[in-house]
Amino acid sequence: MTRTLRIAGLALALAAASACGDGEKPAESGGKPVVTTPVKLTDLEERIEATGELRAQDHAAVAAEVPGQVTEVAVDEGRFVEAGGIVLAIDPQKRELELSTARARLAEAAAALEDAEREFRRMKRLREQDVAAEAKVDQVETQLALARSRHAAAQAQLGVAERALQDASVRAPFAGWVARRHVSRGEFVQVGQALFDLVALDPIEAEFHVAERDSARIALGQEVRVTVEPHPGEAFAGKVATISPTIDPATRTLRVEAHVPNSDGRLRPGLFARVDLGVALRKNVLMVPEEAVLQRADGQVVFRAGAENRVQRVVVRTGAHRDGLVEVASGLAPGDVVVTRGQAGLIDGALVSPRNPDGTLSRTDVSAAGASEVREGSAFP
Template sequence: MKKNFAVVLTVAAVVAAGAGGARYLKNDTAQAVAPTTAPGPTVVELAASEISEVRKTDLRFNVPLAGTLRPVDQTTLKSEVAAKVSEVLVQEGQPVKKGDVLVRLDTEDLETRLNERVANLESAKAQLVLAEKNRSMKLSLQQKGYAAQASVNEVESSYRAAQASVRAQQAQVDLARKALEEAVVKAPMDGFVSERAVNPGDKVPVDGKLLTLIDLAKLEIEAPVPTNEIALVAVGQKASFRVPGIEGREFSGRVERINPTTKAGSRSIPVYIRVENGDQVLRGGMFASGDIVVREVKEVVAVPPEAVRGDADRKYVLKLDGGKIARQSVEVSEDATATLVAVKSGLSEGDTVVSAPSIILEPGTPVRIGGK
């Protein structure tokens, strides 16, 4: 009878535990029973790379450019006379100033030629003096009736021929003097010597190449633009570019000219980008690549295109609101680049959205950011 009483007591204890919580019995047959609770919603952890903060920014629409830098101002110095090179005072890469003496040509033959022409001029002047005296005498005799008209005409003709001879010889002297002056070749502008074509002792003909000078202060890029994009490009637009070998620096320029025809053998039109190179870090012949900014939209709310979901009729983003996911309808603009799309309405600066397109979360899902 005692045994049956113990069994009834154990069952009652279990029932009591299920109704009101845990009960602990000293009887050896009693068991501890714990209460049960329903599990809460699972918190999803997002990495910092999977979210984006909504911000205002400027959107730039670009046309790619690629081309070679070349100096705007460059000149090839040539010999104005046929002579032997006496001195070359500069080397390749050397900076020069306007008016600096660069090359001297041998002047011995030039001086001899000048002296000869000066002598010819003096002779012509003497002949003119004689012709003028004969003319005056004939005219005087004609007035007295002692000279025929034919003889007067003859001395008049001789006089005019002597005048022409003086003028011709004077021109020859001027040319000889100019040639002597041009035997000293001076820099016509500030710049650098990019090529030296002669050495002392060389004989150069008229128009023989001596030196090439370039000015690095102003450069330009000739960039071919496809014909299907050339309508977007206009004179005055800004450009930015980079140059291999000069890392960590971006250079700027602007569209200076647009060629009216396509480049031979291609379907592209050359566009010329003017570049100011005050510090002269850029050099002619360097390759440049970058973009021409054809349009710019200022201060717009923008998100990565991966953050925008939905279809053409209804677009939305997954927005973080109070630690939970909310589905926020948005209206997007046609202004979009490869990395950002403008949002007309639905978001404000400072909002946070899910930018990883592979993440699909239901509204109300609690989330936390990794590392926070």
């Protein structure tokens, strides 16, 4: 029995010596077992998507420009009106009477002016014959100047009356829909009082924001597809019409507006909209497994394997997610190796025992050139 034990012990010693002679050293004793994975550089195909809101391209609160009683409502709420179409009237009959009065006063002023001119010419001839005094001529000339002034005032008053008659018929400043009417027939309104709200719905605007990293991929005229909850499964085509010249410093996003045809009026202002701007291809995107990224008080962090099996705590900024991987926009570099399992409780500079994803021991050799892995055949506990 004793002989058998000695032979078994000798065999174990020889096996250990053979393993050391191969030049491969196991991970440093005492380190916490962790699984490490090198970062990946991949070409990322992603859709540029955003959320926003539908808005009326034109929206006007039309107010009264003349005082008076509302005598007619030609277009009610929810109805379409062409540009220049009459929506309601504010006592146009009264304005017509005022216009007739202004015309009569102008005719009276024109007759007085003609009489003053005739009298001035007569006086001037008499003065040339030394029949009339110079003072009389001056008096008649002053009367002529007054007549001309009254005539000009009458002309201006006629223009005001014509404009008042025009404003008595309240017209739509653009083609659109009466969204809301604020007054009723028979109500007396003052100048500046809101009468109705008018909105233009064709085309309708989709306002949305895209992330800063996608801002360079947006161009005027770019085609977009808009979806809204009331019409599931249906996408409405549109084109980018406006791009803000600045990035919002608070949200790090770019404001964009797209025009979407809406001749049937099915798209309404205020609807929540999802906007698809198509597919974009980004080359050599740095990505790591999602489980490598931890959320901490100071942001998102990963543990990077360093020299002598020590880890470094690195704050990163992430981006797109695809197939269990997440983009690392900053904080890591090609060739880095990160901890994907066992990082709970790790701190900066902690000693670890690197393992492969299948649980076998691995020696991580991190240098400026990159990282390499050597399998050693020990199972991950």
